[in-house]
Amino acid sequence: MSPPPDPxxxxxxxxxxxxFLTLYIDLVGFSIIFPLAPSLxxxxxxxxxxxxxxxxxxxQSSAVSRALGHDQGYAAVLLGxxxxxxxxxxxxxxxxxxxxxxxxxxxxxxxxxTVAGTALGYxxxxxxxxxxxxxxxxxISGTFSGNLSVATAAVADVTTRQDRSKxxxxxxxxxxxxxxxxxxxxxxxxxxxxxxxxxHPGLARWGINPFSVPALLALAMCLLNQVWVYRRFKxxxxxxxxxxVRDERVRNPLQAILLLDNADARRANIVAFVYSxxxxxxxxxxxxxxxxxxxxxxxxxxxxxVWLGFFSILTQGYLVRKLLKTMAEVKVLALGLxxxxxxxxxVAVAGQPWLLYAGLAVTAVGYGLVNSSTTGLISLYAGASExxxxxxxxxxxxxxxxxxxxxxAGIVFWGFGATPLFIGAAVISVASLVLARxxxxxAK
Numbered sequence: 001m002s003p004p005p006d007p008x009x010x011x012x013x014x015x016x017x018x019x020f021l022t023l024y025i026d027l028v029g030f031s032i033i034f035p036l037a038p039s040l041x042x043x044x045x046x047x048x049x050x051x052x053x054x055x056x057x058x059x060q061s062s063a064v065s066r067a068l069g070h071d072q073g074y075a076a077v078l079l080g081x082x083x084x085x086x087x088x089x090x091x092x093x094x095x096x097x098x099x100x101x102x103x104x105x106x107x108x109x110x111x112x113x114t115v116a117g118t119a120l121g122y123x124x125x126x127x128x129x130x131x132x133x134x135x136x137x138x139x140i141s142g143t144f145s146g147n148l149s150v151a152t153a154a155v156a157d158v159t160t161r162q163d164r165s166k167x168x169x170x171x172x173x174x175x176x177x178x179x180x181x182x183x184x185x186x187x188x189x190x191x192x193x194x195x196x197x198x199x200h201p202g203l204a205r206w207g208i209n210p211f212s213v214p215a216l217l218a219l220a221m222c223l224l225n226q227v228w229v230y231r232r233f234k235x236x237x238x239x240x241x242x243x244x245v246r247d248e249r250v251r252n253p254l255q256a257i258l259l260l261d262n263a264d265a266r267r268a269n270i271v272a273f274v275y276s277x278x279x280x281x282x283x284x285x286x287x288x289x290x291x292x293x294x295x296x297x298x299x300x301x302x303x304x305x306v307w308l309g310f311f312s313i314l315t316q317g318y319l320v321r322k323l324l325k326t327m328a329e330v331k332v333l334a335l336g337l338x339x340x341x342x343x344x345x346x347v348a349v350a351g352q353p354w355l356l357y358a359g360l361a362v363t364a365v366g367y368g369l370v371n372s373s374t375t376g377l378i379s380l381y382a383g384a385s386e387x388x389x390x391x392x393x394x395x396x397x398x399x400x401x402x403x404x405x406x407x408x409a410g411i412v413f414w415g416f417g418a419t420p421l422f423i424g425a426a427v428i429s430v431a432s433l434v435l436a437r438x439x440x441x442x443a444k
Contacts, residue, residue, distance in 0.1 A: 027178025098146025099392020117144025165376025315368025
């Protein structure tokens with residue numbers, strides 16, 4: 001059963017714009033590394049690939065690659081996926097913990113701690129001339145990456161139940177805009193740094209490497225976020241709500257998911273995880289599909305991802321708010337899953353670039369509807385004193401998906417081809433639609 005509606009919240013001094021910028025700045029810094037991943041692995045394999053942690057990981061990756069019938073080049077790609085997934089695995093572990101701590105102590109202090117910890121990770125990245133330092137920077141940043149779930153919980157604190165899902169669309173738009181801006185800045189910063197390092201080779205003794213400028217830019221964004229939160233982010237969770245939180249031990253993430261005592265929130269989190277598997281499989285494989293079928297290069301693939309991001313931002317920042325004025329969240333969720341399933345099938349069989357672009361546009365619209373409505377539903381199912389914990393579970397599941405799905409999708413893509421992978425993603429999306437039919441519309 002859904003909990004009874006929360007009492008009307010008093011007017012609060014914090015606006016959604018402050019939360020939007022908090023999320024946006026954080027995600028720009030987080031996603032700067034995305035376009036650099038292949039070059040990062042190439043650099044560290046050249047520097048440290050014969051010994052130590054990286055050498056051991058390469059041996060294991062080579063064994064898996066040979067078992068799958070691929071060469072050493074595929075082993076490097078597989079290794080890169082494993083290394084980049086460390087961050088998401090740590091998000092999976094710590095998001096529920098930071099969310100629960102914010103329910104006890106308030107959003108603002110937890111945000112200040114997590115942003116500062118993330119900044120420390122970026123600082124180490126600047127001087128990561130060796131792989132173990134780079135890995136340490138990713139481990140630290142991943143550990144403190146729970147600020148996304150905390151900021152999302154703050155949205156629930158400052159909105160009424162009637163406007164909750166519309167506001168979550170703004171959160172999705174901040175995610176989309178940050179994930180479009182960050183990779184572009186990362187590519188530009190890396191290009192600038194190559195020229196700088198050539199003129200100052202002595203800096204290598206301090207661990208300065210070809211990716212120190214993107215790391216410096218990520219650190220600058222993080223410090224800007226720290227100042228922004230300190231000066232503008234006023235506490236959103238009143239002492240009365242903090243006092244109502246049950247004093248229980250924070251479980252490990254799998255227990256937190258499976259043992260949620262809120263049955264509706266638990267079901268909605270499962271729906272969110274299942275559809276995320278379908279979307280992330282598409283997201284991480286579509287550029288390989290475009291390269292194979294249409295001989296796309298870096299520039300064309302970048303344009304393809306910007307196209308996908310544009311429709312995602314448009315949907316979550318505008319379209320979903322319009323639909324929710326006349327449709328219930330569960331119906332918006334169902335519509336989004338139908339669109340997502342059909343679009344993934346269209347991409348699977350796309351024989352012309354225009355069909356690929358059309359399929360991706362509908363995919364982004366479907367995902368935007370699903371993401372905003374699911375986040376809103378989870379928040380509405382949860383009570384005022386458990387927003388951080390329940391939304392932390394939601395973010396944790398998303399991180400688990402981003403940790404394991406790219407590796408599994410890569411194995412399917414290179415082992416069976418693009419068409420079976422995208423048809424499989426469509427089937428998974430249909431499965432989430434079936435699960436979503438059991439979700440009740442929450443009271444407002």
